Amino acid sequence: MSTKIFVNLPVKDLAKSIAFFSRLGYTVNSRFTDDNAGCLVISDSIFAMLLTESSFKAFTEMEIPDTATSAQAILALGLDSRAEVDELVAKAVAAGATEPRGATDEGFLYGRSFADLDGHLWEAFWMDPAALPD
Template identity: 65%
Template sequence: MSQPQMIFVNLPVKDLDAAKAFWEKLGYSFNPQFTDDTAACLVFSDTIFAMLLTEAKFKEFTSKKIADTARTAQGIFALSADSRERVDELVDGALAGGATEPRPAMEYGFMYGRTFEDLDHHLWEVVWMDPAAARQG
């Protein structure tokens, strides 16, 4: 039997220490095995990680120009939450840590979500969905 597939999202950050402090305030941790002064492995779950890389380190992996995420969206990274309350807790915590909320909450009855921009303007969407309603379609 094969192991579950993992995902490592690589994101450039301007200030690695500030980015780490931001995520730690939200209750997340970093894998020290893959963290140094140029990179930090942010742990969302056993299979989901974000590699926060200094811009210099990020440039080692691509010849492309780093997106100016203050002006352009490079992607929206969605995280699930256990409840509506957890969505609000995470986003409110992000806002308290210096994030911004670029749009109103999404309310669909069976699904609730909010979006925030982190310190480097990466877009994160935190979403709760009622599992019973999702199964019913």
């Protein structure tokens, strides 16, 4: 069984968020995009639904966390190489993201992070399973 994941993220400015992620090389599925939501295609089975805050609130009665002071999740993207990790984070920062902490390098695991325009945390990482310690 193949499972797809659709992560729903509230955004303050849908057009700016779509432009940001487009600069990172991701595409938007226009069939599931309108004035209230943008369907960001991360891979064949991973999508992020960028929802205006009012649309996001239709799914929950809970408050949207203030990303300046709290984190609800860290979205981790496994990439094929260390170079891809560096490239993605460099594109994100050039497009307006911040890098909340420096790179981590454990030999078999390399990662960097960025906070997108709305403060959502993303972790880009590469791992060499053959080099995992016992």
